[in-house]
Amino acid sequence: MRFVSRLKAFRCFEPITRLNRNVGTQNANPEITHFGFKNVTVKEKPKKVNEVFDRVAGNYDLMNDVMSAGIHRLWKDRLITVLNPCDKTKLLDCAGGTGDISFRFIKRVKLQHDCPEPNVTVCDINPNMLEVGKRRAETQNLHLKWVCCSADDLCFPGASFNAYTIAFGIRNCTHIDKVLKEAYRVLEPGGRFLCLEFSEVENPYLRNLYNTYSFQVIPVMGEVISGDWKSYQYLAESIRKFPSRSQFSQMMRDAGFQNVSCESLTFGVCSIHSGFKL
Amino acid sequence: MWVNRCGRNALRTYSSFARMRSIRTQAYKLSVASMSHPVLKIHAAPTVPERVRFLTTEKDGKNEENSKTEETNSEKNENKKEEESVNTVKVKILDNALDFVVDHGWSRKALSCGAEQAGYAGVAEGMFTGGGDDLVLYFIQKCNFQLVEYLKFTIEEHEAKEEKIKVTSFIRSAVEYRLRMIIPFIGAWPQAMGILARPDIFPKSAEELAKMVDDIWYYAGDRSADINWYTKRGILAKLYGSTQLVMLTDQSPDFKDTWEFLDRRISDISNFAKISQSVKDNGSAFVETAFSGAKVLKNIAGFGDTKR
Numbered sequence: 001m002r003f004v005s006r007l008k009a010f011r012c013f014e015p016i017t018r019l020n021r022n023v024g025t026q027n028a029n030p031e032i033t034h035f036g037f038k039n040v041t042v043k044e045k046p047k048k049v050n051e052v053f054d055r056v057a058g059n060y061d062l063m064n065d066v067m068s069a070g071i072h073r074l075w076k077d078r079l080i081t082v083l084n085p086c087d088k089t090k091l092l093d094c095a096g097g098t099g100d101i102s103f104r105f106i107k108r109v110k111l112q113h114d115c116p117e118p119n120v121t122v123c124d125i126n127p128n129m130l131e132v133g134k135r136r137a138e139t140q141n142l143h144l145k146w147v148c149c150s151a152d153d154l155c156f157p158g159a160s161f162n163a164y165t166i167a168f169g170i171r172n173c174t175h176i177d178k179v180l181k182e183a184y185r186v187l188e189p190g191g192r193f194l195c196l197e198f199s200e201v202e203n204p205y206l207r208n209l210y211n212t213y214s215f216q217v218i219p220v221m222g223e224v225i226s227g228d229w230k231s232y233q234y235l236a237e238s239i240r241k242f243p244s245r246s247q248f249s250q251m252m253r254d255a256g257f258q259n260v261s262c263e264s265l266t267f268g269v270c271s272i273h274s275g276f277k278l
Numbered sequence: 279m280w281v282n283r284c285g286r287n288a289l290r291t292y293s294s295f296a297r298m299r300s301i302r303t304q305a306y307k308l309s310v311a312s313m314s315h316p317v318l319k320i321h322a323a324p325t326v327p328e329r330v331r332f333l334t335t336e337k338d339g340k341n342e343e344n345s346k347t348e349e350t351n352s353e354k355n356e357n358k359k360e361e362e363s364v365n366t367v368k369v370k371i372l373d374n375a376l377d378f379v380v381d382h383g384w385s386r387k388a389l390s391c392g393a394e395q396a397g398y399a400g401v402a403e404g405m406f407t408g409g410g411d412d413l414v415l416y417f418i419q420k421c422n423f424q425l426v427e428y429l430k431f432t433i434e435e436h437e438a439k440e441e442k443i444k445v446t447s448f449i450r451s452a453v454e455y456r457l458r459m460i461i462p463f464i465g466a467w468p469q470a471m472g473i474l475a476r477p478d479i480f481p482k483s484a485e486e487l488a489k490m491v492d493d494i495w496y497y498a499g500d501r502s503a504d505i506n507w508y509t510k511r512g513i514l515a516k517l518y519g520s521t522q523l524v525m526l527t528d529q530s531p532d533f534k535d536t537w538e539f540l541d542r543r544i545s546d547i548s549n550f551a552k553i554s555q556s557v558k559d560n561g562s563a564f565v566e567t568a569f570s571g572a573k574v575l576k577n578i579a580g581f582g583d584t585k586r
Contacts, residue, residue: 083401084404085401086387089400162399162400163401187399190400191402192399192401192402276404
């Protein structure tokens with residue numbers, strides 16, 4: 001305790017000292033939610049998240065490579081391997097702004113199943129992220145549908161997709177339960193929900209190392225490469241505020257998904273949550 | 279001497295295990311005897327009842343939570359209902375997937391096509407963590423369940439005619455019936471045998487084989503509670519395995535050569551049983567005759583004489 005109180009004297013250590021409390025807990029007041037470690041109103045949060053992604057959209061892919069040393073590519077490859085798509089799979093890639101998951105899906109289906117036009121729809125709340133994705137698709141000559149809408153109020157009819165993925169996006173959503181209910185609505189029977197998201201590192205020694213890296217190194221990288229400290233501070237804080245694996249699995253079951261399972265990647269830095277609509 | 283004592287102790291331990299096992303088996307059979315199922319014909323696809331246990335080793339967040347927190351009865355019931363509904367869907371997909379095994383082998387592709395035929399999205403095959411392995415295990419469970427129904431039916435027939443069951447012919451017909459179930463999938467059966475022999479799957483496939491031979495011997499009327507319990511089941515397992523291998527390379531019409539091989543192996547076993555019985559009966563007399571000269575010398579020399 002004395003060590004922690006001494007740490008508090010140094011402002012740069014403030015985020016680490018706050019890690020011990022409020023990880024994954026929900027506020028009693030329904031009007032207040034979290035934006036990183038700050039509390040904001042429910043109406044303010046989407047606006048603030050949009051501002052963050054407006055700032056990061058330009059260098060999003062570069063920063064992903066730098067922050068994870070390229071490992072995010074392996075995580076996304078693993079997500080598509082777990083999905084194991086066939087030529088009749090209709091994918092909705094939610095919060096898939098720059099199109100990483102969608103491009104992998106298309107390449108895999110074209111290679112394995114000789115399907116000329118895989119059915120993929122990318123939706124994102126931020127139009128700037130979609131623009132980056134569209135430009136990347138043009139350079140690779142890939143044809144997808146790009147839709148700008150919010151994940152907790154999808155503009156698609158019910159049972160219109162049989163695979164729904166959301167990679168590193170659900171922690172930015174204000175109402176995770178609404179997002180899950182919408183995902184359940186748009187899936188066909190037998191459809192699969194896959195969520196790739198950061199989670200808690202299991203090993204306590206590695207966890208300390210990972211926390212130090214998240215709060216001391218990543219914002220510095222953001223400042224040096226993109227000139228934006230606050231967005232990458234928000235990134236690290238939002239990861240800590242996301243519910244734990246078992247809490248999120250229970251939320252998925254509450255939304256109606258069955259056969260819910262969770263796979264940890266890279267010592268627990270990342271997890272793939274899977275559920276089926278039966 | 280001490281070797282004899284060790285051997286006797288080992289036999290006693292084995293016998294007590296065999297007795298416990300046979301009591302447990304009889305209790306299990308009594309518990310399911312009350313279930314009535316329609317008589318099944320060979321190659322007919324039955325409606326699979328929920329008693330067919332689905333062998334998967336899935337770990338999900340729910341299981342982790344169970345070990346950490348206490349659950350109320352209502353939560354446990356809900357979890358059980360969810361598990362049952364998921365299993366019903368899985369069984370439906372597996373049944374449909376068997377139609378595609380001939381084209382795609384025991385693979386995720388077959389499961390995916392089966393899911394689509396069952397009315398679910400192709401990606402529902404992701405529910406099966408083992409993929410094609412789960413399909414093979416389900417198939418052999420289903421075949422064994424059908425076999426038990428056939429055995430019960432055969433016994434009822436014999437009882438209706440008031441005939442005594444001949445053990446040899448009963449076992450022969452059981453093995454033939456069980457092997458005939460593989461015929462529609464014989465092209466993909468070597469792949470299935472390879473999957474069942476893999477180290478991670480082998481414990482489950484060995485368990486299924488053990489249950490199958492136990493079922494056959496039980497319905498044949500075997501109630502032995504000694505070393506014979508093990509020897510009988512071991513011999514039947516070996517018989518089944520060798521006949522299965524012969525069937526894979528058999529090109530004769532209606533697998534005639536395989537059934538002739540089966541007949542020859544069964545007659546070998548019964549001959550061996552007769553010979554071993556006669557050796558036991560006459561063996562002590564033979565040994566005494568062989569060592570009669572040594573006994574005469576011993577009497578002359580006076581070794582082991584208690585009278586003085």
